[in-house]
Amino acid sequence: MNQTEKSIFRSIDWVIILLYVILVVWGWFSVCGASYDFSDPNIFGWESNSGKQLVWGGTSFILATFLMLIEKRFYEAGSYFIYVAVIILLLATIFIAPDTKGSHSWLPIGPVKLQPAEFAKFATALALGKFMSEYSFSLRNTRDFLTVVGLIVLPMALIIGQRETGSALVFFAFFLMLYREGMTGALLFTGFITVVYFVVGIRYGDVLMSYLPVSVGEFTVLLLAMMCTIGLVWVYCRDIAIVKIMAAVGFGTTAFMLLFSFFVIPFNFCPVMLVVNILFVIYMMFQAFYHKLFTYVLVSLFCVFSSGFYYICDTLFDHLKPHQRIRIEVLLGIEDDPRGAGYNVNQAKIAIGSGGFAGKGFLNGTQTKLKYVPEQHTDFIFCTVGEEEGFIGSVGVLITYLFFIWRLIFLSERQPDTLGRVYGYSVVSIFIFHLFINVGMVLGLTPVIGIPLPFFSYGGSNVWGFTILLFIFLRMDAERGLKQEKY
Secondary structure, X not given: OOHHHHHHXXXXXXXXXXXXXXXXXXXXXXXXXXXXXXXXXXXXXXXXXXXXXXXXXXXXXXXXXXHHOOOHHHHHHOHHHXXXXXXXXXXXXXXXXXXXXXXXXXXXXXXXXXXXXXXXXXXXXXXXXXXXXXXXXXXXXXXXXXXXXXXXXXHXXXXXXXXXXXXXXXXXXXHHHXXXXXXXXXXXXXXXXXXXXXXXXXXXOOXXXXXXXXXXXXXXXHHHHHHHHHHHHHHHHOOHHHHHHHHHHHHHHHHHHHHHHHHOOOOOOHHHHHHHHHHHHHHHHHHHHHHOOOHHHHHHHHHHHHHHHHHXXXXXHHOOOHHHHHHHHHHHOOOOOOOOOOHHXXXXXXXXXXXXXXXXXXXXXXXXXXXXXXXXXXXXXXXXXXXXXHHHHHHHHHHHHHHHHHHHHHHHHOOOOHHHHHHHHHHHHHHHHHHHHHHHXXXXXXXXXXXXXXXXXXXXXXXXXXXXXXXXXXXXXXXXXXXXXXX
């Protein structure tokens, strides 16, 4: 072992590696518990899911060691090549992959299948890190920002072409990294409020206020649009006088219409609220020309989008696939389908609840052993943890993940260059997204969209993909320590 290798060995963050080993091993026991068959108790054979996962886990350790031997400069120099190669692979997968449960995302390679979408995450993170580390790069530059968005959206579009919407949605996690790198919070806020508009519009669009012919969904969305527009003017334009005028007109008109409709003549006053928002747009455009402040134009566009989004919610919803619509309707409580779209979630809740405080014990879960929970070894692996290990085990898994993510944030913050920091926060964002969505859909808090739990869900692409994503970053971080020693 030469001096450089010794320095890298000393600089490795062994805390993260310990947590990684714990998660992989814990994940194997969970897969074993979810797929164990008492009629065929061989858990180490290739014929069983646990046997295959043992191979994937073991080879992931070898893969991790190999990745730690590759110098950072090779990742940096080959980032675009890796990205292009993965894009070509994603494109080819659409046409050559066989149909697997309605999607064309799995490539058969001998006795195993690989999902290229899992490897597109680290390739995209590398390409973003390389591009954003260029000397002249700035997120405030429109061309640079659109290029970054293009790097993210391109693999998303190809994965959607494979009919893997869930895997494509993961790429939205990169916008969390962009926020850390200086992207305005208004874009994240717009994305969040769009989801709120959609949920409120779909869930309460046909619900009327008590004694009034007014849609609760329409009233709420238009009121939120009004409030958010005023708030953005306050935060970004810093003109309290204009904020007071808009608040007086907007809230005053809404309150008057509400009271008039309730006590005098019941009528649908939502069109009046829409007109008020249109007047806001006209007023802000005037302020933009008067003060020569482009921010007013951007807030005006937000107001137009917010005011009009409710009226296209139904159209957007109707364009979803039938199984996607019913999943959202079940999640929002519009439909009750315990034997159809809601079956997976209901059975997962039963399995987790039956585990109680301490769980039923390893291989003693009844719901999982009797195969009541579909996909219990993949997307719904967390219900096996809840049933066999109970509340204690479930909390233990979540705490381990949270400590793992916190440690990754710490490592990302100490990177000496943009490439390492951008890649590190990309890793953090992807893990956060997977953890939140997977556990959320098992508990019925998010739609069922097929997002695996890192290192726990069965599958070689899952374990290998996250291993590559993680250990490229650990090598980057280890070289940070090497640079410090040189100086």
